[in-house]
Amino acid sequence: MKTFHTNIAALATGFALIMACSSLLADNDAEPVEPLALFAIMEAMGENMQTITAATAGEDWETVVETSPLIADHPQPPLGEKIRILAFIGTDVSAFKGHDGQTHDAAQQLGQAAASEDGEAVIAAFAELQLSCLSCHQRFRKSFKAHFYDRK
Ligand code: HEC
Structure with a gap:
């Protein structure tokens, strides 16, 4: 027993x-879900923001001038992914594009401010730029994670 x-x-x-x-x-x-190309583009933008922060602290305006266009004219995801994204956001497409346009404009202003070595204008434009990132993230990031990665 x-x-x-x-x-x-x-x-x-x-x-x-x-x-x-x-x-x-x-x-x-x-298998972890393959990240969107958009994700790598975003990560590069995050790194460029860090480069700009460090350059601003060092008043290295040349680096700010060189880095801003990488954000203003960031690469786009390949066509197939764009179609997936557009299909997902549907009628929110104009809001999405609007946020992207704000990022573009703020990054351009940042570059111009740096070109004229106007530190205060650089910092003001940087704040605008961060706001443009934040507002798109607040509106879209969570739903992207849920839809494309099945994450809550
Ligand atoms: C038009 C909308 C939009 C704008 C503008 C935008 N983002 Fe994003 N961002 C997203 C979305 C959507 C994701 C989630 C992508 C994913 O998970 O694949 C994301 C993700 C990220 C991530 C990855 C973090 C994570 O784990 O989700 C970083 C870093 C990032 N963005 C940086 C930036 C920076 C810096 C800016 C501004 C210079 C910016 N983004 C502007 C939509 C945007």
């Missing part, structure tokens, strides 16, 4: 182990 119970216990432990392993495997099997 003792061995019977021991066997049951061993079986139960084994079963628990198998379940644990298979759930681990399942996690590994569930």
Whole structure:
């Protein structure tokens, strides 16, 4: 009888182990969703913002002049992805494009302010630029994560 119970216990432990392993495997099997090209474009914009922050602190206006257009004229996702994005945002397309336009304009102003070595104007334009990022993120980021990555 003792061995019977021991066997049951061993079986139960084994079963628990198998379940644990298979759930681990399942996690590994569930390929992370391929990030949008938009995501890499955004990350590059984030890095460019950091470059600009550091350059502004050093009054290195040349670097600000060189970096601003990388944000103003950031690359676009490939056509297929654009179509997926447009299909998802539907009637919000003008709002989405409007935010992108604000980012474009603010980044251009930032570049101009840096070209005239006007530190205060650089900082004001940078604030505008950050606001343009923020307002698009507040409106769209969460729903993009939910739709394209199935994340809550
Ligand atoms: C027109 C809308 C829009 C504008 C403008 C915009 N973003 Fe984004 N951004 C998004 C969306 C949508 C995502 C989520 C993309 C994804 O998860 O694939 C995102 C994601 C990001 C991320 C990745 C962070 C994360 O984990 O989601 C960074 C960094 C980022 N944006 C930086 C910026 C910066 C810096 C600016 C302004 C200079 C900016 N974005 C302007 C829409 C925008």
